Amino acid sequence: MRVQARRAGALLGGLMFPAMSMADWTLNMSPGVTGTSNEIFDLHMTILWICVIIGVVVFGIMFWSIFAHRKSRDPDRKPANFHENTLVEILWTVIPLVILVVMAIPATATLVDMYDTTEAEIDIKVTGYQWRWKYDYIDEEFGYFSNISTSDDEIYNRTEKGENYLLDVDNPMVIPTNTRVRLLLTANDVIHSWWVPAFGLKKDAIPGFINEIWTQVDEPGIYRGQCTELCGIKHGFMPVVVKAVPREEYDAWINEQTAAAQAEAELTEKDWTMAELMERGEKAYASACAACHQPDGTGAPPAFPALKGSQMALEDMQGHIDIVVNGSSGTAMQAFGDQLSEVDLAAVITYERNAWGNDTGEMVTPKEIFDYKNQE
């Protein structure tokens, strides 16, 4: 019996160990690293303490009544009979009102400050997609997607979970420190919400609308958050990662990115071989398509049709190009024409027509995509 109990205990301990080893019993909000987040933290603590004090007084009186005025203490106890007192009732209406007014003043000031999005030095457009973020540096003419980099093996418990499990991306957003940055938020499909707790920033990204927020981060570092508006199956798997770096490092990074974007644009002109397109297509497919159509092309019907063996991928080449470039309205299929480069579009379509036993042997070149987009 005891042996069994010990075994059960060991088993339970073993099961719980991975969680316990990361033991983190954080109770409170973190003050964060920006002026806004600190102001919010102060508001949060003030209102919390007000609630605690009111709670102690009200529950104190209540527990006193429960203890002192209980019948079991004195079976002959005669209850009082009062049931009104105008003065008391006025007091406990007016006092809370005064407390609320006192609370509303700093809250209003903070809110006004948060809404002032003028005088930003840098504008970044943040677009929510199912299920990744795109960051466009609109003054610099480049942009990129930011995908979760946690592997399926970690998610499905096939391997140990890394330190930043679910909170890591391939390409973080990069911002300079000590600079006022404005973010323009929108979305491509459904409503997402962009949140970095350490900045005290959360705003919905809404398709067809643009929301503005601003921040200024003084402390270099990597800051993590998540999408906070239910946006479909992978809502839990679209982290937000922001890297704040000193200004010089930021400028160097901008130059590098701009050069890379130019080089990428020139690739359209290059003559591509089937093998090159397949290799690139596999990567592009994994980042843009696999979330819905699955890495093995089997999809998740009916919302996300299978590509493996599909009539469109095997026969209808024009239809295939059209649906990838322009999307399919009324369904979850997005228009990738503006999201991916011509090279990636060509590579993805080629890949889909030749992977997983589709083997059509057909190839689409970046030039054909370029012509297709321009003939429209």
Added chain:
Amino acid sequence: MQINDITSLNKQAVTGVFMSAVTDTHAQDDHHHGPAKGITRWLLTTNHKDIGSMYLIFSFTMFLLGGAMAMVIRAELFQPGLQIVQPEFFNQMTTMHGLIMVFGAVMPAFVGLANWMLPLMVGAPDMALPRMNNWSFWLLPCAFLILVSTLFMEGGAPNFGWTFYAPLSTTYGPPSTTFFIFAVHIMGVSSIMGAINVVATILNMRAPGMTLMKMPLFVWTWLITAFLLIAVMPVLAGVVTMMLMDINFGTSFFDASGGGDPVLFQHVFWFFGHPEVYIMILPAFGAVSHIIPAFSRKPLFGYASMVYAVGAIALLSFVVWAHHMFTVGIPIAGQLFFMYATMLIAVPTGVKVFNWVATMFRGSLTFEAPMLFAVAFVILFTIGGFSGLMLAIAPADFQYHDTYFVVAHFHYVLVPGAIFGIFASAYFWLPKWTGHMYDETLAKTHFWLSFVGMNLAFFPMHFLGLAGMPRRIPDYALQFADFNMVSSIGAFMFGATQILFLVIVVKCVRGGEKASAKPWDGAEGLEWTVPSPAPYHTFATPPEVK
């Protein structure tokens, strides 16, 4: 010919009811017969007690079903990683859990209590519109049959959260969304008819001498709740109809590319949604305002201010909806207005809590199960109120919004608020319904296990939210692991405990110590003047209220 017969029969029945309600000179017109035999008793009944019982049984069934879904959610969240269900199914569970608990468990439970108790409390022989009463009940199982059947459809059940924000629920919704819309329509029809019935009963069928300001508080809170229902259920019907059009008929109410606005959805939804949360709590306020005085053996403190406070809460509930939407980017003037209006709600709510505490003060308190649930209601609902006040502070809400802090908040107002209010009412009135006392030891066990389980499940969610865990995610980062495990253990405990309630009620229906007409020392009201169990027909002759 046949139609004429039915009409005249109707007239007879209606005049019969009203005549006997107004005067007893026609006492010979009363057909004091028992219930019909077999299934027809339940299918065709127009008796408010039968219909009340059916509502209560239905709501408990839905409570167990919605609870089972919560168990799936908590099992998946027991540890980080995906182990039990896939994200698709997880989202269906969170959505269906919310819909079933709100529309299937809490609302019908209060309608059931209203059916049973309102006629007894105002001294009426039945609800004002008994046939409509039958219809509004039987619509509900139909609606939920449709809703639950979506789980077995291709593409699965609704998976966009109980708030079904567009365009996730329109352009990107599963094919079953249309069935979900019809189910909501039917529930809405049922609720509106139930509410009209309540208003008609309270305004027309009170015993002579019962002026408005002499009505029991449960009657008052239900009257106000019924007006809220009549005001906002059509808005819900409107928003789902707009969805229906967007999905099936090519409109673009919520699609920006067609000139619509996704945020419009949220405005319309929350214009319904915020009064809706008060619909789920006001009747509990009323019931607790009977139970606390009864077990304090002392009259309710501040009856008039209780009535005004409920009225104020109901009115304010129409002008605070956008506090659910602080992050959508409404202009700052709107943001400030909704912040101030929301904070104001703390004042009447505070008045109610202070009144309950003042009622207990210097009473002669005993702690039978109804009182235990009622006291826990006051304490824990107040905690939910505090977090509500914190959420009202718009800048702070940017950090709380859509995190587990919000999940903790609304479970604190709905579980120990609405659900504990319902349990307190059930234990309070079970002797009247069944004629037997329930098993007090089991009931106290039910209370303490529920109390501990509920706090264990929901209190850590405050910490999770403050630490940054978003809601509606099937998997989470490692720093949230510990509290999630605690929370799951608490949830399993709370869930399992509810089976005990079923046992207690079944035991009480089948037998037990005989209950007197007024089993509680301090209880007041007309319902305690009729024998226990309450006869099938009561107050054929209206009582006189002085």
